[in-house]
Amino acid sequence: MVQVLKSWFRWFIYFLFGSCLFEECNGIVRSTAKCGSVFITVSSLKGSYIELNWETDCRTNEIQPDTIALYNKDIRNKTQEDFILYAEIKAANHPNGFYRTRTSFNLTQWPTSWRYNSTSLKEYGPQNLSYWIVAYSDTDQIIDIQPLKLQPTWMSDNREKLQSYHLGSIVIPGTHDSGCYGGLRIIEDYVLTQDMPIWYQLVAGIRYLDLRVAYHQDEMFWVNHDFIKVRKIQIIYDQIKEFIRRSPGEIIIVDFHRFPFPSVWSRFLHEKFINYTLSQLGAYAFPKNGPRHSKGPVLEKIWSARKNIIFTYADKHYTAKYPELWDPIPQAWADTLNVDTLKKYLESSLHNKSEHAVFSALMAELTPRFIDIFTGTNTLRELANNVNSNVTKWVRDEWNRRVNIITSDYFLGNNLINVAIDINRNR
Numbered sequence: 001m002v003q004v005l006k007s008w009f010r011w012f013i014y015f016l017f018g019s020c021l022f023e024e025c026n027g028i029v030r031s032t033a034k035c036g037s038v039f040i041t042v043s044s045l046k047g048s049y050i051e052l053n054w055e056t057d058c059r060t061n062e063i064q065p066d067t068i069a070l071y072n073k074d075i076r077n078k079t080q081e082d083f084i085l086y087a088e089i090k091a092a093n094h095p096n097g098f099y100r101t102r103t104s105f106n107l108t109q110w111p112t113s114w115r116y117n118s119t120s121l122k123e124y125g126p127q128n129l130s131y132w133i134v135a136y137s138d139t140d141q142i143i144d145i146q147p148l149k150l151q152p153t154w155m156s157d158n159r160e161k162l163q164s165y166h167l168g169s170i171v172i173p174g175t176h177d178s179g180c181y182g183g184l185r186i187i188e189d190y191v192l193t194q195d196m197p198i199w200y201q202l203v204a205g206i207r208y209l210d211l212r213v214a215y216h217q218d219e220m221f222w223v224n225h226d227f228i229k230v231r232k233i234q235i236i237y238d239q240i241k242e243f244i245r246r247s248p249g250e251i252i253i254v255d256f257h258r259f260p261f262p263s264v265w266s267r268f269l270h271e272k273f274i275n276y277t278l279s280q281l282g283a284y285a286f287p288k289n290g291p292r293h294s295k296g297p298v299l300e301k302i303w304s305a306r307k308n309i310i311f312t313y314a315d316k317h318y319t320a321k322y323p324e325l326w327d328p329i330p331q332a333w334a335d336t337l338n339v340d341t342l343k344k345y346l347e348s349s350l351h352n353k354s355e356h357a358v359f360s361a362l363m364a365e366l367t368p369r370f371i372d373i374f375t376g377t378n379t380l381r382e383l384a385n386n387v388n389s390n391v392t393k394w395v396r397d398e399w400n401r402r403v404n405i406i407t408s409d410y411f412l413g414n415n416l417i418n419v420a421i422d423i424n425r426n427r
């Protein structure tokens with residue numbers, strides 16, 4: 001009851017002041033975060049808890065965030081009385097601007113029109129999930145309010161703005177070892193890098209997939225984590241095809257980055273794999289014919305050719321032979337357990353960026369040591385948790401437009417998709 005009264009009071013305050021304190025309190029993430037601006041992430045740790053993030057970098061004359069709350073709905077909408085308050089905390093008790101709730105992210109909240117097996121009509125634009133974060137001032141004014149949102153059509157939503165940009169010079173959110181989600185019973189803590197199938201990654205807004213391909217006799221092609229087979233690659237191809245069918249204005253970079261099993265691939269095997277891949281997805285491939293630009297094609301060119309995929313292949317022998325395969329992508333991989341070392345390494349790689357490569361990828365992940373597998377320490381979930389909130393800030397506040405592709409493990413643990421869209425829109 002007290003909670004309901006309090007909420008009504010807050011609504012009344014909102015009504016009095018007419019709008020949020022920010023001119024644009026409407027779902028657009030700002031590139032330079034303002035005092036009290038908020039966003040939601042999902043923890044990479046077991047339990048997939050919703051995390052509250054807010055900006056604490058405030059000047060004395062700014063209105064400071066006092067209370068941070070998580071609801072299931074947009075509380076500005078008076079007609080919605082049945083909202084749930086999941087969590088409410090005092091900002092002052094969490095000086096880092098971060099709090100992990102005990103509310104689990106639940107896939108049942110995924111919008112109906114963007115479920116894999118759904119036949120309902122697609123909807124364009126950002127899709128709000130039923131998790132809303134609010135920052136209140138000490139007088140209960142709303143400083144900022146944001147839903148957790150999906151970006152299934154972000155490239156085509158921003159077509160006017162993005163059309164003249166080269167694919168190698170915009171910020172592209174990606175996943176590391178994208179096929180390694182679920183489905184394993186052994187040592188999964190050290191193998192799985194993601195917890196959502198490719199379909200969900202693409203609907204959320206991921207546009208770079210890092211695939212490591214293996215061939216197991218008579219069983220066709222698989223995605224592997226090193227030498228461990230995870231799933232048939234056909235499953236991934238089906239999900240990519242379905243995504244392109246439902247969201248035909250999006251452009252995806254599919255990077256065949258390594259061929260870990262067998263340890264040496266014969267020419268026959270490469271050709272068998274390329275034949276198979278092109279028979280499945282070749283119709284969507286944007287070939288590297290015609291005049292070349294050092295930062296790749298502009299988006300409009302790919303759109304007007306009605307193509308959706310740039311395939312990159314980690315072996316120049318085949319990129320020379322097949323117009324559908326673009327040159328290998330250099331991945332900056334720090335191979336470290338330490339957040340500071342990772343940051344320094346990625347910074348130096350931004351500085352060294354090869355003039356020759358069309359695309360370049362920052363791998364914003366920490367790597368466990370071999371011994372960790374035996375001691376049960378530094379699981380991939382824990383390591384993703386250690387770096388994910390930092391990486392949002394590095395890209396948003398420091399690296400900005402210098403970034404091309406940037407990949408994460410457990411990608412909902414950072415806000416890179418929205419940060420990337422925001423940087424690209426505001427160039």
Ligand SMILES: *[C@@H]1O[C@H](CO)[C@@H](O)[C@H](O)[C@H]1NC(C)=O
Pocket residue numbers: 025026027028126127128145146147
């Ligand atoms: C999602 O929320 C934003 C406010 O952040 C609102 O402007 C927009 O209309 C909502 N989208 C849908 C599809 O309801």
Ligand SMILES: *[C@@H]1O[C@H](CO)[C@@H](O)[C@H](O)[C@H]1NC(C)=O
Pocket residue numbers: 074077078079080
């Ligand atoms: C307010 O909530 C009602 C009922 O759920 C919904 O139909 C309406 O679109 C919402 N309005 C806004 C502005 O979000």
Ligand SMILES: *[C@@H]1O[C@H](CO)[C@@H](O)[C@H](O)[C@H]1NC(C)=O
Pocket residue numbers: 104106107108
């Ligand atoms: C997700 O939501 C469904 C339906 O509301 C519920 O049955 C299920 O227990 C929830 N799962 C988790 C992990 O909270």
Ligand SMILES: *[C@@H]1O[C@H](CO)[C@@H](O)[C@H](O)[C@H]1NC(C)=O
Pocket residue numbers: 116117197199
């Ligand atoms: C789609 O439906 C099929 C058959 O019911 C099911 O096996 C599959 O897991 C579903 N896929 C997703 C991504 O939900």
Ligand SMILES: *[C@@H]1O[C@H](CO)[C@@H](O)[C@H](O)[C@H]1NC(C)=O
Pocket residue numbers: 268269271272275
């Ligand atoms: C790949 O396809 C080409 C053209 O269809 C064919 O000549 C070649 O034998 C195929 N290679 C393999 C290894 O399947």
Ligand SMILES: *[C@@H]1O[C@H](CO)[C@@H](O)[C@H](O)[C@H]1NC(C)=O
Pocket residue numbers: 096339340343389390
């Ligand atoms: C990472 O984030 C933590 C917590 O906000 C902060 O203390 C630390 O300085 C950050 N590290 C780097 C390298 O940015």
Ligand SMILES: *[C@@H]1O[C@H](CO)[C@@H](O)[C@H](O)[C@H]1NC(C)=O
Pocket residue numbers: 332345346348349352
């Ligand atoms: C960048 O160049 C410097 C100087 O040549 C080198 O020490 C450093 O390792 C390079 N960094 C990366 C990420 O390649």
